[in-house]
Amino acid sequence: MAKNGATTGNLERAIFAYNHDQNYVAEVMMYARLYVTEGFIPIEVIEPSESGFARPVPGVVTSPFGIRIDPVTGKPGASHEGIDFACQAGQRIPASKAGKVVYAGWQDERNPKSGYGIFVWIDHGGGFKTTYAHLSQTTVQVGDVVQAGDVVGVCGSTGKSTGLHLHFEIFVNGRRVDPAPYIGL
Template identity: 50%
Template sequence: MNIIVVGQRHGESRTYRLTTPARTLLFGCLVALPFAMGAAGFWLADWLADEDFSLEPMAAEAWENDLSLQRQELEQIRIQTDQELQALTVKLAELQSRLMRLDALGERLVDVANLEAEEFDFSMAPALGGPGSIGEAYEAPEISDVLNDLADRIGHREQQLEVLDDLMSARRLDEDTFVTGRPIKKGWMSSRYGRRADPFTGQLAWHAGVDFAGKLGSDIVAVASGVVTWAGDRYGYGRLVEINHGNGYKTRYAHCLELNVKVGDIVRKGDVIAAMGSSGRSTGPHVHFEVFKNGRTVDPSAYIHRTLR
């Protein structure tokens, strides 16, 4: 058997002659080559199958680990969310209680200031309004930020209202303890402060107060708030009520028919403390009214039309 090999240069060729053993070996290789290739393919396919089966448990384990981590993260998120909701609930309850206190304080201020209750109704939500901006995007704030801002605003309002309450209470106290006005609701001044002829002896004598005559049993009222320091009979005064108003002031109401207060009582300006009478050294129904300042009597007429500055 001859094998001719043709070269690329100048068409040269060479001839090789195969011997019988060489021909046998070449034929055997050609026959065995397909079987060898099939065996190699089968072995490769089997090896790849074994690799896939060995990788599947590792992939499943990795997925299970990822799922476990995700479950733990979700549980942590749930716990954190529950804690935040509880904190917000407590914060909201605190703000509601503070608002209730503000409403109560506002109602008290309305009462103290003698304002119109319908105009300042703290049980009603305040009326709000205003033109909106068209085309502007609104970004909702975090609820915690809203609650914190509301808490700050409530805190500022509380401080303002407390200061206002203190100022108004102090002013109301000054007004209540300010000695001014007449000790009667009906009647007329029958005798002034100073020297006069004594109604019993006719001699010149000192009159330490003013007299207001009126109907027997008519009301005698306190000209200022204070504490009752005397309520009973006293020589020359008959039935007497004495009230200490603080700041060195004291008033007396004498010749009463009956008394409506007792020692230690706290009276407000305008309260009825007794009924007009003629007890003691008296010629008829009237009230003898005295004003003391720092332990000495002063002319009550100067306090009848007195105003607080």
């Protein structure tokens, strides 16, 4: 990083030279500020609802489950089979409930602007699974057992996405359902 300007105090330029991504720069700088001011990087854990699922992030719901205008194509009548939550670059995304990671990575790395982008899929047993999509990165691997609140990824905008957010889904016996009643919304 020194050859890219870090020694002259221009950390943002040095980080940008490392991978040419302003979102990455913002994420690294946020973590650095938190570490300097707080001594650690905090994560907010939200209490689970009666179903045992916790709301994954405290952010505003930017798109509920159901029919909507597709934000990418602008066409009406698109089925949105999850809930979108606002989140910030670098924000850590926790598991909503304990379970086993059954997928972690790109949905289609050859076409990174399609589908979920980078996502995590967790099997909670009893026919329940959750999806955490459009992440900038995952922090878990297939086979990992996670507890509610364990970080599974970082907020991003990969795949078919118009900006930073978390797309969250709940499956019951293989079918997507509206997550809202399961997470206390």
